[in-house]
Amino acid sequence: MASSDVRCKQNCSICLSTYIDAVTLGCGHNFCRVCIHRVLDTQDEAGVYSCPECREEFPERPVLENIEKCYDAVERDMSTQPDPEEITGILCTYCIHSPVPAAKSCLLCEASLCDHHLRVHSKAAEHVLTEPSANLEVRKCDIHKRGLEYYCIEDAACICASCSLTGKHKGHQIELLDEALLKKKKWLRNVSDNLLAKREGNVSRIEALCKHITDVHERAQATNQSISGLFIDIRRQVDDLEKVVCSEISRQEEQMSLSVSDLIQHLEIEKDDLHRTIVSFQQMSLMRDPIVVLRNQELYRYNTGKIDTCTEDDMHTIGDLDILPISYMIHRAMRRIIEEANSRGFREPTASGILLDINTAGKNVAVSDTFQMASWSEVSPNHQATSKTFQSCQVLSINYFSSGEHFLEVDSKAGGDWCVGMSYDTIDRKGERCIIGHNDKSWGLRLWSNQYSVVHDSRVVLLPVQPSCKKLGLYLDYEAGRLSFYELSDPIRHLHTFSAKFTEPLRILCWVMGSSLKFHRGSLVLLRKILDNTKEVQF
Structure with missing residues (x-):
């Protein structure tokens, strides 16, 4: 019972295991450092701290103190505790009248002896004494039936003296069991220390991940507030x-209504004048006196075409609603809204145009006059080699991308193999590691034997999709560390997304073999369609 109490004092009351990195509270109770940290973390919100064992309260979060002496106490206590065989009650074989605990066991006699019988026991070398054990056979050699005295280092086996002299362990490096035990314990302590460090590392990583979740939550709340403010302004x-x-619109309507009203009034007056003139003409047409008819000045005015009357052209001068200033006002306001969104960090990705750097083109790569297409050529183009020129059939772009979001389109020629992606400018220009994807400075989508794959740092991953379109889309989000590839088919198909922490400006890099790749500015319509469907894309 006393032994049980001692062992309880060596165990943490929280995890119920032997102390690991033991610390003590002001009340004197001991715990594992990690265990008590977790308990105190849960008490942070309440602001009241107490010992999990005695419930003593502390006004502030208690300072934890190391207990190096606890380890010594545990080791001393464990060294004084009886082995499991003793606890089971190994008794002296020769004390038949009353049970007496055994002090040693003899492997030769296969008997356990108390202190009294041990004094009269034979001291001969063949009588090997060990700690009391109920099963003495496990301490004997299976072949020679002698006590196990040595440890074979080469075979990692416990052996007897005969095994080391004539058996299969002859000539092997051996050592006494006690020496091997000390080395084994030292190894176990080192392994335990390493495991403890690894466990603490896991705890640190868990804390870092929890902090990351908290940071993401805080950023999400801040972003929501910013978005809410932005949309309040947009709605206003x-x-x-x-x-x-x-x-x-009302102003134009009112102005046109006034113009039309004036024209109607003018036409009404003119209509009445015409009516009177018609009546006068009809009356005059009935007259027989030529002098009266021929001298009539009104008749002369109409006859010479000088009559002042409204025509169809007057209708056109009135016009219709003028949409142009309305459209201008709408688009100008929309631009202001977009500018405000950009100023708050919500930038629209840009559709990028690409120009190829002929100074980096390999000897079998032909660059078009527009610097937008790279083709494989059996005849080496007349490029002037520089320190930037690739030894392989590939070429870099002039364009750099060091921030923001970018989208571009690539047309591939039917037949042949190719690889396209992005790379740092510091990529090697010679050797096998200069090829796109065969290093840690480039990321590529490859078509080889009509099979898609992605490659980075010499690791090739086949994609479970068959090529169905010759037009591709590349989408880069530099800050988010994302490079995505799409087939611009109908519907648009996501092929793969690389996730990385970009540390240098990126350039387009393409490799061609019996094929060609043409780059051009990406369509913003396609980009918006891709961004609208990102929820359906599994990155």
Whole structure:
């Protein structure tokens, strides 16, 4: 019972295991450092700290102190504790009248002896004494039936003296069991220390991940607040824009109504004048006196075409609603809204145009006059080799990408093999590691024997999709560390996304063999379609 109490004092009352990196509270109770840290972390919100064992409260978070002496106490206690065989009650074989605990066991006699019988026991070398054990056979050599005295280092086996002299362990490096035990314990302590460090590393990583989750939550809340403020401003600006546009439409409507009213009034007057003139002409046409008819000045005015009357052209001068200023106001306001969104960090990705750097083109790579297409050529083009020129059939772009989001399109020629992606400018220009994807400075999508694969740092991963389109899309989000490839088919198909922490500016890099790749500015319509469907894409 006393032994059980001692062992309880060596165990942490939280995890119920032997102390690991033991610490003590002010009340004197001991715990594992990690265990008590977790308990105190849960008490942080309440602001009241107490010992998990005695419930003594502390006004502030208690300072934890190391207990190096606890380890010594555990080791001393464990060294004084009886072996499991003793606890089971190994008794002296010769004390038949009353049970007496055995002090040693003799492997030759296969008997256990108390202190009294041990004094009269034979001291001959063949009588090997060991700690009391109920099963003495396990301490004997299976072949020679002698006590195990040595440890074979080469075979990692416990052996007897005969095994080391004549058996299969002859000539092997051996040592006494006690020496081997000390080395084994030292090794176990080293392994335990390493495991403890690894466990603490796991705890640190868990804490870092929890902190990351908290940081993401805080950033999400801040982003939500920023978005809410942005949309409040957008709604206000849209409401103001609606009022201005509606006011402009009403102004144009009112102006046209006044113009039409004036024209109608003019036409009404003219209509009445025409009516009177018609009646006068009809009356005059009935007259028989030529002098009266021929001298009539009104008749002369109409006859010479000098009559002032409204025509169809007057209708056109009135016009219709003028949409141009309305459209201008709408688009100008929309641009202001986009500029405001950009100023708050919500930038729209740009569709990038690509120009190839002929100074980096390998000897079998032909670059078009527009510097937008790279083709494989059996006849080496007349490139002037420089320190930037690749030894392989590939070429870099002039364009650099060191921030933001970018989208571009690539057309591939039917037949042949190719690889396209992005690379740091510091990529090697010679040797096998200069090829795209065969180093840690480039990321590529490859078509080889009509099979898609992605390659980075010499690791090739086959993609479980068959090529169905000759047009590709590349989408780079530099800050997010994301490079995605798409087939611009209908519907658009996501092929693969690399995730990395980019540390240098990126350039487009392509490799061609019996094929060609043409780069051009990406379509913003396709880009928006891709971004709208990112929830369906499994990155």
